[in-house]
Amino acid sequence: MPVQAESGVGAWSRAEIAAFVDKVVAPRAAEFDQTARIDPSIIAEFAGRGLWGAVLSEADGGTGAGMTTLAEVHEEVGRGCSSMRSLLTVHSMALYALDRWGTETAKQRWKADLVAGNALGAFCLTEPEAGSDFAALQASARRTDDGWVLDGHKLWVTGGQLADVLLVFARTAVGPAAFLVEAANPGISRIPVRDITGTRGSQVAEIVFDNCEVGADALIGPEGMGLAIATGVLDIGRFSVAAGCVGILQACLNACVSYANSRHQGGALLREHQLVQQMIATIATNTRAARLLVWQAARLKDTGSPDTIMATCIAKQFAATAAAAAANDAVQLHGARGCTDEYPVGRYLRDAKVMEIIEGSTQLQHILIAADACRNQARVIPID
Template identity: 85%
Template sequence: MAVRAEAAFDAWSRERIGAFVDEVLAPRAAEFDRAARIDTSIVGEFAARGLWGAVLPAAEGGTGAGMTALARTHEEIGRGCSSMRSLLTVHSMALYALDRWGTDAAKSRWRADMVAGAALGAFCLTEEEAGSDFAALQASARRDGDEWILHGHKLWVTGGQLADVLLVFARTEVGPAVFLVDAASPGIRRTPVTSITGTRGSQVAEIVFEDCRVGADAIIGPAGMGLAIATGVLDIGRFSVAAGCVGILQACLNACVRHANSRQQGGSLLREHQLVQQMISTIATNTRAARLLVWQAAQLKDAGSPDTIMATCVAKQFAATAAVAAANDAVQLHGARGCSDDYPVGRYLRDAKVMEIIEGSTQLQHVLIAADACRNQARVVDVD
């Protein structure tokens, strides 16, 4: 599996993405974090490398390199800057929904611009009372002739300050539905959210819809099918988050190794202390394990297997938990330096904690994984 995964990513320029992360993205991550916003010039850098449309097949404007290559790409971006990886995640979710379930008119209007990064997407599900519980959604959509009228208040919308197109979940008289909404439409009000723990550069917003009218072509799939569509869209989001967590793990490992190779304590380099070796060993092992779990989910996606949904849940749960533990150890290993903005490990810890919450919390993943295990006690998933 590892050989095939590496070959797939090499076929779609691992070196080019890695060099971009090292030379352009990672050096600016602290700046984006402090400013709680990105420099929009980085959007063009992503576009030049085909990153905004990478979730799509080649025939639809994507790279066509497969899901393992996509995982490695999101891992590399996550290694450099979790804020940008979060923006890429929600954009990919919106674009995936458009491509799979959108009307021909909506595809004609949005797909080319979204692939090119000329129109950025965001994911609007979470609410104050309902959270992400579909059964309790308060946002509503009412049919009025050939139009829909949206009302509602969405919270914690990653990229909401920047987005040109919003993937909105709302209840209708026949059940939950999904809409792709022009963010410049009348009746939309956006408020920046800056006081967040991690991924501070991802330009989170609260978004209010008041008598927001959209055309019939805005609905994604049939009304009432919102929950089924959300399952597919959230799977893409969790997959990206899991891959991004592998990137955080790799970044923590790199930082710890650099520090342990250069810092002396008691007349010896830190790397010579057994407790430090244990820390580094655990991070290195968990990085490999998380990466393989993500690759397994990717191969199942490429094979069209329904088992990929649960494989993604497992990868997300393990990778997010491991990333928090690794970042915590990285801060500990760096001592007082780890609590300073001069070193990136503190940002890794803040960003990793967010990963345990977004796109389905760690606790939700435990519930889903346990339920699946109880249903399929003796079954083994074959990724080949």
């Protein structure tokens, strides 16, 4: 058993997590992409290393050592397989919501299994007409003598095909509210979503709630506080996506350096051509910058600073756009080979495009960042 490290999950250091990703996750990422599913054995491997509970500290009943730890875990997993990282993201969002706002009954029912990875969580917000607009939310929840009845249709539920528990947002008589619902409920049906652009292995589904009866303890937080809860949960999701984008950047950098060191063009290695050097230098610089932005958001979270919300928006916007640009350059550098399954850079490009959309699009981040800058006259956010 390794000694407790300064960073890492439980007794696993970042280096050990990286080695695990290199040995177990990355070699099968293309398979997961092509088959549009994650092998259950990999989910069990993650459970054995405590990775499903990394969003919560050990003091809170989880396996992590803070948000910097979470960033490292999601970066390394994102470097190996964005589909697997996406499952880890939505699971972390559901577990975080349960821990912060769930009833004691719900915690006793789900928390230990979610931390251990014996049950997986997913996040249900987006709808066919409303999208992610809370003001237009159509899913409904009405009170009964025994609890609630949910009706509605949710789209783009990452992990929806295999999740055991769903964090669902629906409108009540008081306003939007959050519910934690067992996915095996007979009032729930799942429709697999096929042939999406990227993160194909994340087993996305449509979820339909039809007269779905749940107990009173399914309500997460006060009735009518769904928007506030979603804001907190989405902050965790954006943080995870930002860290995962750093992983994509690092993967693109690794792939480009490896190819440029081995491929000859015009009588010289690719790395000796100045335009190739420019591509690699830009990816290397953006990788480091994105990682530092994620670390800043993590430190602010660990200290309880309200500045972490905007720091996360900035990190997500920068990392996602940088990852998409890096993946595009990586395909270009690989030439025709980059457009085939022979090399992973094509998958990086498809996955990176998804990152610019999920957990708040790049354009939404621009709106939030600009509004904050104007409101605070571009106040400098402290690093620590």
